[in-house]
Amino acid sequence: MILPTGPSSGIVNAGKSRIWGIEVESTLQPIKPLTLGLSYAYLNTQLQSAFLQSSAALPPGTTVEFPTFQGNVLPFSPKNKFSANATYRLPVPEELGNVSLGATYTYTSGLLVSTTAAPYDTLGAYGLLGMNLHWNDILRSPIDAELFATNLTNRVYDLNLTQLYSTAFGIASRYPGEPRMYGVRVRVRFGK
DSSP: OOOOOOOOOOOOOOOEEEEEEEEEEEEEEEETTEEEEEEEEEEEEEEEEOOOSOGGGSOTTOOOOOSSOTTSOOTTOOSEEEEEEEEEEOOOOGGGOEEEEEEEEEEEOOEEOOGGGTTSOEEOOEEEEEEEEEEESGGGSSEEEEEEEESTTOOOOEEEEOSOTTSTTOOOOEEEOOOOEEEEEEEEOOOO
């Protein structure tokens, strides 16, 4: 006897899809202590066919809902992603080690999570800013340290959402991304 259960998710063969894109990265050093970097990624996706290979194995009354429909984009595939970074090597005496200050900004365009969760089917675009202070070869030792901060603007953004809106419950929940965080990393190198 199979008892009815609540909504659940699983992996199902999507059939056929098309994915193509382009990535471009560049680095520029306008003056010796300053390094600038830009990167861009474009992703074009499409679900071309969706089918179940073994629908007979599913319990009676089971409905399979794909997170997208034929001809639409694939879920969790942002179309555009852009990143810019800058690193400035500070003019400190060589016996102190190498000290640099860096910043990175990353933008991710909105993306589809699931067409079955309408009207909460997409995640909005967001941009994150991070900074770090590296101190490598501290006092000519094999020790490196880094102070870092992520999401400096404390941007509220979502990484995922539930797919329960279209059920009898009519609810949806979102999973927030990481808030502003600060930290320290230390690395010790052994050997040569």
